Amino acid sequence: MVGLFGAVGTREQLRRGLGVRDLANAVEGGPHRANAAFAFHVPEGLSAVEEASRQNQMV
Secondary structure, three states: OOOOOOOOOOOHHHHOOHHHHHHHHHHOOOOOOOOHHHHHHHHHHHHHHHHHHHOOOOO
């Protein structure tokens, strides 16, 4: 089992701190991931899961 941040020396380990970097960029006025387009995408995905469930299909 690989830990939360991936094994040392792997690409997964390079993802450590991405959230902190996003937060720092947003605080300094830069773009961030929590924008309106992303917020709209979440219910869109949930709707797709619900519809697939009704039809007994996979998303």
